[in-house]
Amino acid sequence: MVKFVLKRVGLALVTLWILSLIVFGAGQVLPGDPARAILGPLAAPSAVASLRHQLGLDRSLPSQYWSWISHFLQGHPGTSYQYQSAIGPLLISALGRSLKLAAVAFVLVVPPGIVCGVIAALNVGRPVDRIIGIVGLSATTVPEFVSGIILIIVFAVGLKWLPVSATAPSGSGFLTSLKYLILPAIPLTLILFGYISRMARAGTVEALDSDYARTATLKGLPRGVMIRRHVLRNSLLPTITVIATQTGYLIGGLVVVETLFRYQGIGSLVFNAAVNKDFPMLEAGVLTIGIIYMVVTLAADVIFSLLNPQIRVAAAE
Amino acid sequence: MSAGTVPIESVGAVAAGRRELRGELVARLVRSPLFVVGAVILLWWIACAIFGSAIAPHSPYAQNLETINRPPSGAHLFGTDALGRDMLSRVIVGARNILIIVPLATALGTFLGTAVGLVMGYFRGPVDDVLGRFVEAFLALPLIVTGLLVVSAVGHSNVSLILVIGLVFTPLIARTVRAAVLLERELDYVAAARLRGEGALYIMFVEILPNVLAPIVVEFTVRLGYAIFFVATLSFLALGVQPPSPDWGLDISQNYGQVTAGFWWEVLFDALAIASLIVAVSLIADSIQGLLEG
Numbered sequence: 001m002v003k004f005v006l007k008r009v010g011l012a013l014v015t016l017w018i019l020s021l022i023v024f025g026a027g028q029v030l031p032g033d034p035a036r037a038i039l040g041p042l043a044a045p046s047a048v049a050s051l052r053h054q055l056g057l058d059r060s061l062p063s064q065y066w067s068w069i070s071h072f073l074q075g076h077p078g079t080s081y082q083y084q085s086a087i088g089p090l091l092i093s094a095l096g097r098s099l100k101l102a103a104v105a106f107v108l109v110v111p112p113g114i115v116c117g118v119i120a121a122l123n124v125g126r127p128v129d130r131i132i133g134i135v136g137l138s139a140t141t142v143p144e145f146v147s148g149i150i151l152i153i154v155f156a157v158g159l160k161w162l163p164v165s166a167t168a169p170s171g172s173g174f175l176t177s178l179k180y181l182i183l184p185a186i187p188l189t190l191i192l193f194g195y196i197s198r199m200a201r202a203g204t205v206e207a208l209d210s211d212y213a214r215t216a217t218l219k220g221l222p223r224g225v226m227i228r229r230h231v232l233r234n235s236l237l238p239t240i241t242v243i244a245t246q247t248g249y250l251i252g253g254l255v256v257v258e259t260l261f262r263y264q265g266i267g268s269l270v271f272n273a274a275v276n277k278d279f280p281m282l283e284a285g286v287l288t289i290g291i292i293y294m295v296v297t298l299a300a301d302v303i304f305s306l307l308n309p310q311i312r313v314a315a316a317e
Numbered sequence: 318m319s320a321g322t323v324p325i326e327s328v329g330a331v332a333a334g335r336r337e338l339r340g341e342l343v344a345r346l347v348r349s350p351l352f353v354v355g356a357v358i359l360l361w362w363i364a365c366a367i368f369g370s371a372i373a374p375h376s377p378y379a380q381n382l383e384t385i386n387r388p389p390s391g392a393h394l395f396g397t398d399a400l401g402r403d404m405l406s407r408v409i410v411g412a413r414n415i416l417i418i419v420p421l422a423t424a425l426g427t428f429l430g431t432a433v434g435l436v437m438g439y440f441r442g443p444v445d446d447v448l449g450r451f452v453e454a455f456l457a458l459p460l461i462v463t464g465l466l467v468v469s470a471v472g473h474s475n476v477s478l479i480l481v482i483g484l485v486f487t488p489l490i491a492r493t494v495r496a497a498v499l500l501e502r503e504l505d506y507v508a509a510a511r512l513r514g515e516g517a518l519y520i521m522f523v524e525i526l527p528n529v530l531a532p533i534v535v536e537f538t539v540r541l542g543y544a545i546f547f548v549a550t551l552s553f554l555a556l557g558v559q560p561p562s563p564d565w566g567l568d569i570s571q572n573y574g575q576v577t578a579g580f581w582w583e584v585l586f587d588a589l590a591i592a593s594l595i596v597a598v599s600l601i602a603d604s605i606q607g608l609l610e611g
Contacts, residue, residue, distance in 0.1 A: 011450075011453075014450055015450055015453045015454045015457060016454075016457075018450055018451060018453075018454040019454040019457055019458070022454060022455070023466070026466045026467065026470050134351070137596075137599050137600075137603060138596045141542050141543075141546060141595045141596060141598075141599045142591070142592045142595055142596070143546050143549050143550045143553070144550075145549075145550060145566075145569065146549070146588045146591050146592050147592075149569060149573060149576070149584050149588045150585070150588055150592075152573075152576055153576060153581045153584070153585055156577075157576055157577065157581060158581075164576075164577055248456070248457065248458070248459050249459060250459075251459045251462065252459025252461035252462060253459075255459070255462065255554075256461065256550055256553070259554065260573070270462060270465060271554065274466065274468075274469040275469070277469065282465075282466070282469070286458065286462055286466060289458060289462055290454075290457040290458055293457045293458070293459075294457055
């Protein structure tokens with residue numbers, strides 16, 4: 001087991017290292033000279049050259065990469081061109097806000113997603129199953145900004161039930177800021193609903209079809225008890241993993257939702273950095289997103305293998 | 318019988334059998350109501366993309382400062398935007414941009430992904446391990462973030478949208494193809510080809526490729542839906558085609574500031590157009606997937 005976890009951690013570190021090379025490489029092909037971009041087109045060449053030196057842009061690529069990555073790992077990802085201040089605190093407060101939004105989305109989506117998936121599985125092939133399938137498929141494929149726009153038109157502009165913006169006035173309480181986050185969270189939940197209900201359905205169908213489910217039925221257990229004790233316990237396992245693998249998607253969705261609802265989270269931070277050619281911010285933001293994704297998927301893998309004896313055995317061999 | 322002397326008649330019979338099978342598949346698709354609904358919606362948008370300028374009642378570019386921000390009426394069924402342009406015409410002609418980018422981007426991703434997947438699955442070993450790490454690293458980033466990174470590096474245009482989406486799809490499709498190739502390469506016909514002394518390229522593309530086409534077709538149709546999702550989203554983030562071109566995602570990003578002023582028609586119909594196109598393609602992809610895998 002320890003060997004399995006160590007192997008997974010090792011592979012994740014290699015992947016992250018490659019990711020950091022990709023991110024750094026993309027930063028190198030980005031057009032334009034950052035020093036020229038900061039000082040503007042009228043600055044003297046000598047001023048540009050001295051700023052290039054100050055930013056370290058005149059050093060060799062491996063040395064630039066080394067100083068970038070080592071500072072990043074020590075928690076000093078550099079200075080934003082756009083805000084002229086340290087990236088670390090900006091990144092952390094943006095992450096906190098995104099986490100709040102994501103948490104609201106997960107709380108709204110996980111229970112109905114699992115319940116609908118299980119209901120569909122218990123009624124395979126019947127109209128209920130088809131309807132849940134089509135609703136899930138449609139919800140998953142419609143981009144967040146499309147459902148977001150329709151929600152804004154109906155609930156914020158038309159009915160005036162919820163605010164258009166996602167940011168509550170400063171100093172407002174927990175419930176008020178929650179109210180501001182509901183509308184932005186719904187487009188994210190729509191996309192996740194399809195994935196979660198589909199995984200819950202697939203897992204439940206497989207468990208219902210298994211030998212142990214048949215044994216439980218044959219030994220005379222009532223159907224309700226059989227489903228609760230034998231089927232759900234096994235079918236919800238894959239659902240945990242799929243929820244974790246959706247973190248990557250979720251951050252992508254945050255870029256769109258935070259832009260649409262003018263919310264200052266990690267998504268809009270990365271988007272604005274890309275638009276304003278704020279390379280240090282863009283590189284730090286993208287690498288942070290990659291790290292979060294790897295940590296969450298790794299944790300999901302480990303939890304999954306701890307819970308699932310088959311994988312535990314395979315890993316021990 | 319050795320592999321080299323297959324009788325002509327049986328080759329003909331196999332081909333005829335394949336044609337029959339294909340006819341049967343099409344017949345079963347057409348009987349599925351969900352497929353038909355999806356196909357009708359998709360054909361409507363394809364017609365708009367091709368004949369849009371002829372169908373549209375006005376020019377999508379024609380500004381009229383006397384009729385700005387008008388709600389839907391007989392003269393302008395979908396209303397007008399802040400420059401007095403007819404929204405109905407912009408929605409109809411706006412189909413063109415997305416319907417050109419999406420198939421090209423998906424085809425590029427499928428082509429590259431199939432090639433990489435065949436190489437990874439066939440050679441396995443170190444080639445597979447190294448490429449696999451790169452695939453993992455790419456998949457650690459949300460597609461939108463990769464898009465932001467690449468588009469801000471190479472500049473925004475339709476060509477860069479096609480390149481970004483094609484490149485982002487490559488590892489995803491490669492993973493599927495690789496899994497299918499891993500199963501095929503252990504089969505007798507591959508061993509036979511190898512014993513005949515065929516080269517690796519011949520075995521990959523002539524022997525294995527035809528046998529892994531089903532998952533590739535499914536992958537292509539499913540990815541089409543995702544491509545619409547990403548093209549629309551990247552246009553909304555203003556990373557694709559630029560104003561004044563009519564484009565659903567771009568028009569929404571241009572007009573959504575007006576929604577709070579009550580001008581809902583300037584974004585609603587573009588949003589519904591994107592939603593209908595995407596749902597139509599998903600229904601088609603789902604039907605094909607159900608048929609080929611079920």
